[in-house]
Amino acid sequence: MEFPFDINQIFTERISFLDQNLVADRWTARRPDLQANLATVIDELGRASAKAQQLTAAVTSASKLQSQRHQLYLLKDGECSGGRGAVVGFLKVGHKKLFLLDRHGVHVEAEPLCVLDFYIAENLQRHGYGLELFDFMLQHKNVEPGRMAYDRPSPKLLSFLEKHYSLTQNVPQVNNFVVFEDFFFNRAGSA
Ligand code: ACO
Structure with missing residues (x-):
């Protein structure tokens, strides 16, 4: 995904971590012009992800990121677009308080880390970029994928x-979240 400005100036690392402060690093924090471009990138990614999932409204935008306590990992390719770089995709996660059913139908209250939005640019899907981003997040958060919950996952996810x-055995829920059998394994209060 290309932009009419220098992606490498906003995102210095191959994978950037963004929270509600919306700063890629200390350098962008002091540059309102770079901050504005960063917001443009997040908004554009959010729109592209919504379109890919056929959602009527984007679940990710710069203003939503600022108001919700969610976190976003952004992957870039710094080499392309004549050295200006391009955005490959993003992964958004956050904790949510959920009421879930274990495999015996017993209610379990939990606040797991959830995958809330995930998108790789159309022409770059199935090249391993999603895995690179997801693995980075797992290491950064020190979490197992089976211990996470997935908000309305698409067939591709x-x-x-x-x-x-x-992860194949999901435990049926009454909300939009999908969890797998590992989620309940050795969890206090659940069989
Ligand atoms: N059709 C079916 N499965 C797919 C597709 C596709 N078009 N694209 C990726 N996958 C799955 C397959 O298992 C594929 O393996 P395969 O090629 O052997 O069948 C595997 O992902 C490939 O792994 P990566 O290359 O690491 O994944 P990718 O870089 O494509 O990223 C992602 C995966 C983020 C789901 C990407 O395909 C995408 O952006 N899809 C559109 C948006 C989307 O559906 N996002 C998830 C929303 S739900 C949520 O976020 C809670």
């Missing part, structure tokens, strides 16, 4: 989780 993390 379900296929991704099965292929890379062997």
Whole structure:
């Protein structure tokens, strides 16, 4: 995904971590012009992800990121676009208080780390970039994919989780979240 400004100036690392402060690093924090471009990138990514999932409204935007306590990992390719770089995709996570059912139908209250939005540019999908981003997040958060919850996962995400993390057995829920059997394993208060 290309932009009419220098991506490498905003995002110095291959994978950037953004929270509600919306700063990629100390350098962008002092530059309102770079901050504005960063917001443009997040908004554009959010729109592209919504379109790919056929959602009527974007679940990710710069203003939403600022108002919610969610966190976003952004992957760039610094080499392309004549050295200006391009954005490959993003992964948004955050903790949510959920009321879940274990495999015996017993209610379990938990506040797991959830995958809330995930998008790789159309022409770059199925090249391993999603895995690179997801693995980075798992290490950064020190969490297992089976211990996470997935908000309304698309068929592509379900296929991704099965292929890379062997997550196949989801436990039926009454909300939009998907959790797998590992989620309840050794969890206090659940069989
Ligand atoms: N059709 C089916 N499965 C797919 C597709 C596709 N078009 N694209 C990726 N996958 C799955 C498959 O399991 C694939 O393995 P395969 O090629 O052997 O079948 C695997 O992902 C490939 O792994 P990566 O290359 O690491 O994944 P990728 O870089 O494509 O990223 C992602 C995966 C983020 C799901 C990407 O395909 C995408 O952006 N899809 C559109 C948006 C989307 O559906 N996002 C998830 C929303 S739900 C949520 O965020 C809670």
